[in-house]
Amino acid sequence: MRVKEALLPESVGKKARLFGWVRTRRDSKAGFSFIDLNDGSCLKGVQVIAEKNLSNYEDEILKCGIGSSVEIVGQIVASPAKGQATEVKAEEIKILGYADPATYPLQKKETSFEYLRSIAHLRPRTMTFGAVFRIRNEICRSIHNFFQSQNFIYVQTPIVTASDCEGAGQMFRVTTFELDNVPKLESGGIDFEQDFFGKATNLTVSGQLEAETFATALSNVYTFGPTFRAENSNTTRHLAEFWMVEPEVAFCDLEGDMDLAESFLKTIFRDVLNNCADDMAFLNEKIDNTIIGTLKGIVESDFERLTYTEAVDILIASGEKFDFPVSWGIDLQTEHERYLTEKKFRKPVILTDYPRGIKAFYMKLNPDGKTVRAMDVLVPKIGEIIGGSQREDNLELLEERMKESGLNPEEYWWYLDLRRYGTVPHAGFGLGLERCVQFVTGMSNIRDVIPFPRAPKSADF
RNA sequence: UCCCGAGUAGCGCAGCGGUAGCGCAGGUGACUGUUAAUCACUUGGUCGUAGGUUCGAAUCCUACCUCGGGAGCCA
Numbered sequence: 001m002r003v004k005e006a007l008l009p010e011s012v013g014k015k016a017r018l019f020g021w022v023r024t025r026r027d028s029k030a031g032f033s034f035i036d037l038n039d040g041s042c043l044k045g046v047q048v049i050a051e052k053n054l055s056n057y058e059d060e061i062l063k064c065g066i067g068s069s070v071e072i073v074g075q076i077v078a079s080p081a082k083g084q085a086t087e088v089k090a091e092e093i094k095i096l097g098y099a100d101p102a103t104y105p106l107q108k109k110e111t112s113f114e115y116l117r118s119i120a121h122l123r124p125r126t127m128t129f130g131a132v133f134r135i136r137n138e139i140c141r142s143i144h145n146f147f148q149s150q151n152f153i154y155v156q157t158p159i160v161t162a163s164d165c166e167g168a169g170q171m172f173r174v175t176t177f178e179l180d181n182v183p184k185l186e187s188g189g190i191d192f193e194q195d196f197f198g199k200a201t202n203l204t205v206s207g208q209l210e211a212e213t214f215a216t217a218l219s220n221v222y223t224f225g226p227t228f229r230a231e232n233s234n235t236t237r238h239l240a241e242f243w244m245v246e247p248e249v250a251f252c253d254l255e256g257d258m259d260l261a262e263s264f265l266k267t268i269f270r271d272v273l274n275n276c277a278d279d280m281a282f283l284n285e286k287i288d289n290t291i292i293g294t295l296k297g298i299v300e301s302d303f304e305r306l307t308y309t310e311a312v313d314i315l316i317a318s319g320e321k322f323d324f325p326v327s328w329g330i331d332l333q334t335e336h337e338r339y340l341t342e343k344k345f346r347k348p349v350i351l352t353d354y355p356r357g358i359k360a361f362y363m364k365l366n367p368d369g370k371t372v373r374a375m376d377v378l379v380p381k382i383g384e385i386i387g388g389s390q391r392e393d394n395l396e397l398l399e400e401r402m403k404e405s406g407l408n409p410e411e412y413w414w415y416l417d418l419r420r421y422g423t424v425p426h427a428g429f430g431l432g433l434e435r436c437v438q439f440v441t442g443m444s445n446i447r448d449v450i451p452f453p454r455a456p457k458s459a460d461f
Numbered sequence: 462u463c464c465c466g467a468g469u470a471g472c473g474c475a476g477c478g479g480u481a482g483c484g485c486a487g488g489u490g491a492c493u494g495u496u497a498a499u500c501a502c503u504u505g506g507u508c509g510u511a512g513g514u515u516c517g518a519a520u521c522c523u524a525c526c527u528c529g530g531g532a533g534c535c536a
Contacts, residue, residue: 030494227536229536235530236530384536431536434536436536446536
């Protein structure tokens with residue numbers, strides 16, 4: 001039985017065999033101890049009563065402190081004291097593994113997230129991280145449910161890619177070369193033909209282009225996997241390795257894309273509110289007392305939708321003093337996005353139709369020739385949580401945009417084939433999983449919502 | 462990468478030119494159907510690293526390292 005079940009009032013009267021870790025132990029001279037047992041199945045631990053008539057009470061139970069792992073067999077009874085409905089009257093307690101209280105890094109007291117990052121192998125045992133990672137799991141389940149229930153096909157796109165540029169950021173090189181002896185061409189360049197794949201390869205920065213190939217065959221698809229960016233970003237919302245969800249939908253325009261993104265986020269938030277109530281209540285109390293209210297508000301209202309041009313007009317007319325002045329054509333700064341989401345509208349905002357010059361080559365050109373059918377979903381505090389677009393489905397325009405972006409269309413022959421043979425309007429977006437978890441949980445640093453964060457100068461564990 | 466800020470006991474912090482302190486954790490004892498239990502006593506630190514200024518540096522200066530916050534890049 002898991003602790004979660006042992007806590008239910010209807011479990012009273014049942015016999016239980018529980019496994020878990022000791023959170024705290026309180027001894028009573030009256031001849032028994034309270035053991036707070038947690039197994040990660042839920043936020044709370046179950047209170048175990050260990051009486052001194054247990055054969056190993058003196059020499060084992062009184063020595064098992066915080067962090068020790070135990071197996072407990074006992075009867076679930078109604079608790080006579082406040083604080084819990086049930087407790088376990090132990091009949092047998094086996095110590096599976098001691099944790100020396102003098103050196104065990106976790107304490108009963110709250111510990112800084114900064115320090116917990118340095119013991120990332122133990123931090124899942126804390127209340128906060130347990131809650132965060134149960135919620136992260138619920139979000140992942142919700143993501144799959146959302147797409148599967150609408151007959152999207154889950155496609156696994158490659159992690160190693162030979163596209164030398166997918167339009168997004170610095171990439172990690174993948175090679176089997178000995179770095180102190182890299183084969184060179186006579187011209188002095190690197191001879192990638194001798195490398196493992198016979199060409200230069202990198203870790204993927206996005207599965208989108210590959211997902212498009214499946215969308216133009218299976219209609220509705222999504223990817224969900226790790227993504228890598230070698231940017232030297234040192235912020236609370238960037239990682240070098242993160243997880244991204246990328247739906248791609250054929251026969252869909254930007255409006256359909258926005259509708260999908262909005263119902264997608266609402267579904268995730270609703271599922272978390274419904275299925276992680278205890279964990280959310282805990283985080284709402286300890287981390288950020290606005291998260292539950294914010295999520296409920298979002299689920300019940302419509303996202304604000306406006307064009308980039310309208311947003312620029314609003315920002316100019318706002319009278320706010322921005323560090324970066326606003327004018328049509330600039331990329332919006334964090335301060336501008338925050339004004340829109342946190343001050344002006346106080347809810348998620350979808351911005352569309354950005355200037356072509358600041359967006360990726362694959363986004364569909366509007367008839368005005370100046371803007372593209374892009375959309376960014378912005379949320380308070382986090383900023384961009386989803387970035388998407390309707391894709392350029394016109395062969396000539398796409399080739400033109402590639403050249404404009406300094407890309408060689410020949411290297412993307414397979415991508416262009418999708419427009420050459422039976423092209424269709426299609427659209428999609430990318431959701432940064434960790435940013436979503438951050439937004440939902442209120443955790444301020446993205447490194448605290450992924451089990452083992454990878455960031456510049458940081459790849460421990 | 463840029464701009465700030467911080468590195469002092471296992472953890473959280475104070476001290477900011479004159480012989481290193483508090484809370485929590487750990488240890489010992491008392492007390493108790495307890496809830497981050499409580500109370501008393503107690504162990505524990507070449508003050509991030511390397512230089513420099515000074516009679517004297519945790520404290521002032523320089524460089525470096527690491528961490529945090531903000532910015533850029535983005536998800």
